[in-house]
Amino acid sequence: MQGGAGVPVITLENIRKQYGTFVAVDGANLSIGQGEFFAMLGPSGCGKTTTLKMIAGFEQPTEGRILLEGVDVSTVPPYKRNVNTVFQQYALFPHMTVFDNVAFGPRSKKLDSSTIKSRVMEMLEVVRLADFAQRRPAQLSGGQQQRVALARALVNYPSALLLDEPLAALDLKLREAMQLELKRIQREVGITFVFVTHDQGEALTMSDRIAVMNEGHIEMVGTPEEIYDRPSSVFVASFIGSANLLPGVVESVSGASVTVRLSCGAVVDSSGTDFAAGESVTVMIRPERITPGGESIAGRSISGEVTDLVFQGPSVRLIARLADGTEVGAVVGSHTNLTIPRPGDSVSMSWDAKGSYVLKGHPEMAGSTTSNLDHVEANL
Amino acid sequence: MNLVVDRRTRLAKFFDRADIVGLGTMLLLALGIVAVGAGWVDGDAARVVIIALVVVLVGIIAMAVMGNGEVRRKLAPYGLLKPGILWLALFFLAPVWSLFVMSLSAKESRFDFWPDFSWHWDNYRTALTEFRPQFVRSFSYAGIATLLTLIIGFPLAYVIAFRGGRYKTILLGLVVVPFFTSYLIRTLAWQNLLADSGPIVSIIDDLRLTGLFESLNIMDNGKLMNTPAAVIGGLTYNFLPFMVLPIYVSMEKIDVRLLDAAHDLYSTGRRAFRKVVLPLTFPGIFAGTLLTFIPAAGDFINAALLGSPNTTMIGNSIQDQFIRQNNWPVAGAMSLVLMAIITVAVMIYTKFLGTEDLV
Numbered sequence: 103m104q105g106g107a108g109v110p111v112i113t114l115e116n117i118r119k120q121y122g123t124f125v126a127v128d129g130a131n132l133s134i135g136q137g138e139f140f141a142m143l144g145p146s147g148c149g150k151t152t153t154l155k156m157i158a159g160f161e162q163p164t165e166g167r168i169l170l171e172g173v174d175v176s177t178v179p180p181y182k183r184n185v186n187t188v189f190q191q192y193a194l195f196p197h198m199t200v201f202d203n204v205a206f207g208p209r210s211k212k213l214d215s216s217t218i219k220s221r222v223m224e225m226l227e228v229v230r231l232a233d234f235a236q237r238r239p240a241q242l243s244g245g246q247q248q249r250v251a252l253a254r255a256l257v258n259y260p261s262a263l264l265l266d267e268p269l270a271a272l273d274l275k276l277r278e279a280m281q282l283e284l285k286r287i288q289r290e291v292g293i294t295f296v297f298v299t300h301d302q303g304e305a306l307t308m309s310d311r312i313a314v315m316n317e318g319h320i321e322m323v324g325t326p327e328e329i330y331d332r333p334s335s336v337f338v339a340s341f342i343g344s345a346n347l348l349p350g351v352v353e354s355v356s357g358a359s360v361t362v363r364l365s366c367g368a369v370v371d372s373s374g375t376d377f378a379a380g381e382s383v384t385v386m387i388r389p390e391r392i393t394p395g396g397e398s399i400a401g402r403s404i405s406g407e408v409t410d411l412v413f414q415g416p417s418v419r420l421i422a423r424l425a426d427g428t429e430v431g432a433v434v435g436s437h438t439n440l441t442i443p444r445p446g447d448s449v450s451m452s453w454d455a456k457g458s459y460v461l462k463g464h465p466e467m468a469g470s471t472t473s474n475l476d477h478v479e480a481n482l
Numbered sequence: 483m484n485l486v487v488d489r490r491t492r493l494a495k496f497f498d499r500a501d502i503v504g505l506g507t508m509l510l511l512a513l514g515i516v517a518v519g520a521g522w523v524d525g526d527a528a529r530v531v532i533i534a535l536v537v538v539l540v541g542i543i544a545m546a547v548m549g550n551g552e553v554r555r556k557l558a559p560y561g562l563l564k565p566g567i568l569w570l571a572l573f574f575l576a577p578v579w580s581l582f583v584m585s586l587s588a589k590e591s592r593f594d595f596w597p598d599f600s601w602h603w604d605n606y607r608t609a610l611t612e613f614r615p616q617f618v619r620s621f622s623y624a625g626i627a628t629l630l631t632l633i634i635g636f637p638l639a640y641v642i643a644f645r646g647g648r649y650k651t652i653l654l655g656l657v658v659v660p661f662f663t664s665y666l667i668r669t670l671a672w673q674n675l676l677a678d679s680g681p682i683v684s685i686i687d688d689l690r691l692t693g694l695f696e697s698l699n700i701m702d703n704g705k706l707m708n709t710p711a712a713v714i715g716g717l718t719y720n721f722l723p724f725m726v727l728p729i730y731v732s733m734e735k736i737d738v739r740l741l742d743a744a745h746d747l748y749s750t751g752r753r754a755f756r757k758v759v760l761p762l763t764f765p766g767i768f769a770g771t772l773l774t775f776i777p778a779a780g781d782f783i784n785a786a787l788l789g790s791p792n793t794t795m796i797g798n799s800i801q802d803q804f805i806r807q808n809n810w811p812v813a814g815a816m817s818l819v820l821m822a823i824i825t826v827a828v829m830i831y832t833k834f835l836g837t838e839d840l841v
Contacts (some may be wrong), residue, residue, distance in 0.1 A: 160742055180745040193743040197761045205748035206757070254747065
């Protein structure tokens with residue numbers, strides 16, 4: 103999914119950023135292609151914003167190089183870099199009209215005023231704010247301010263647009279609308295977007311590729327499907343969406359098929375690469391892949407006792423406890439034809455052939471996955 | 483029976499109009515106080531007015547106590563305004579009125595003790611002609627001092643606001659600390675600092691800079707005391723915090739991410755300062771210059787303690803006319819002229835540099 107041929111727009115080579123003894127980013131390698139919508143995703147303090155600031159030029163890497171369209175810009179100040187940022191709280195100039203805000207960059211570059219005027223109006227057209235050109239930022243709603251910030255950055259036709267949690271300040275409904283709007287604008291202008299977020303839903307919805315970061319490391323880079331279905335680590339699996347992570351030991355391996363004895367006693371067939379018999383692993387099963395209450399299928403079923411049923415509108419969430427005490431969640435459409443078991447019933451849960459995936463290490467390695475807390479925070 | 487009902491409805495109507503009653507009593511009280519304070523009524527008449535005012539005040543309080551929530555809600559704004567209005571009526575409106583009357587009064591003969599009101603506009607001619615140099619001096623000294631406080635205060639506020647870090651509070655405290663000492667004491671201390679045998683003059687002498695300073699009109703005959711420079715210096719020193727604090731406040735409010743944004747949008751540090759920091763600091767500069775210029779123009783302490791008869795400002799002349807010459811009419815005319823000039827100057831300043839949509 104590396105977009106466009108030729109030189110990548112942004113390349114990070116072994117980037118390391120240290121504040122005193124605290125290592126914010128450690129050995130980050132990335133390359134982002136032309137026209138890509140790229141997300142950097144991770145919990146607070148994972149180093150994603152620091153990485154973005156280094157690309158923008160507000161921070162200098164302690165080690166490593168940053169290349170912008172093939173040119174080393176590691177020590178070039180922000181005002182000489184052809185990237186623009188959309189700041190978290192937009193940082194619009196309160197004393198200027200929308201027009202003057204958007205014209206700020208072109209005026210810094212000393213373009214002639216007729217070019218500035220047509221460019222600015224064209225960009226305000228793109229973000230659908232042409233009628234608001236003479237307003238002050240304070241007279242606009244949050245979503246409109248967001249679009250002014252976007253226009254102010256895009257009007258400079260940067261090589262890449264950096265967005266620092268651009269939707270965090272908006273309420274849920276507006277955020278969902280803006281996700282699609284951002285996507286539309288990106289398609290329209292064709293500029294590379296690098297987008298920092300802690301909201302996995304946002305990243306999955308919008309991005310062509312995602313880099314998942316944790317504690318200063320890049321854990322995985324891949325398309326949303328790769329990251330969701332075939333995560334590289336227990337952390338990625340637990341951070342993206344919700345996942346049932348069942349500990350076990352590899353019994354046998356044949357090609358891409360791995361047979362695992364789970365600690366609840368069940369033996370399941372799953373897929374994964376590069377495992378050896380006797381290795382401690384985690385089997386990941388997404389809740390929506392599980393069908394509860396059906397016939398048990400050899401190698402693709404576990405059984406437990408239903409402890410809770412939660413009605414969530416379009417779906418019902420079922421929680422069952424396995425023999426070893428592990429809780430497993432399953433999500434079923436609330437208008438399914440299946441008879442959904444009641445709490446206290448014992449239930450057999452099975453999944454389709456591609457419904458599970460084997461990961462290295464034990465579920466505890468997920469560490470403190472703040473995904474739920476962050477989700478709550480993001481919804482506030 | 484009928485009468486009782488009638489009275490009740492009349493009272494109810496009165497209570498319904500609580501907002502008008504509140505406004506009316508407020509204006510009545512202000513007028514009464516000005517009348518007594520400015521001497522429109524005196525003797526027994528004044529006593530009657532005062533008693534009437536107290537009765538009105540008690541009445542309105544009773545109305546608030548007896549009335550329901552609606553009545554109290556209508557009375558509340560006027561109740562809250564009343565202390566301020568009454569204070570201003572007694573200590574501003576009444577004195578200004580008296581001053582105005584006095585400025586048009588004259589003594590019929592030299593031996594009269596009390597000047598009589600006689601539309602004596604000549605007082606204003608005297609104020610504007612005889613004291614013209616003092617007016618000009620006051621406004622130029624105040625102007626130069628304001629400019630100097632701006633030149634000194636702006637970078638100071640900038641450093642505290644943007645580079646102060648955790649020392650912000652301490653640095654701000656240091657700006658204000660001299661104000662724990664009285665204005666007079668501080669100015670007297672300057673007398674010692676600037677004295678002919680004081681530390682500053684001797685350092686200038688040691689460095690052989692006397693000639694240079696004299697050619698710049700800062701020193702006179704090897705002295706710093708009793709020069710215009712000393713008076714302007716005193717004004718600058720004494721009013722510096724009035725410039726620093728408002729500028730600091732408006733700088734403090736600037737989101738540093740705006741600077742990041744400006745840099746991100748291809749601005750050098752200098753352009754970011756000119757286009758972002760400076761315009762956003764304007765309300766502070768505006769407030770600071772007014773807070774410095776207005777009191778500095780009417781100041782008399784600095785000229786009295788650090789200046790000479792050649793540096794008297796209008797404040798000194800007004801004080802002199804009032805207290806020593808006992809020429810209240812001319813002193814009153816001078817005061818009103820000073821007020822008028824400052825008001826007009828501030829209005830023009832606001833018109834050209836007003837930042838109403840930012841304040």
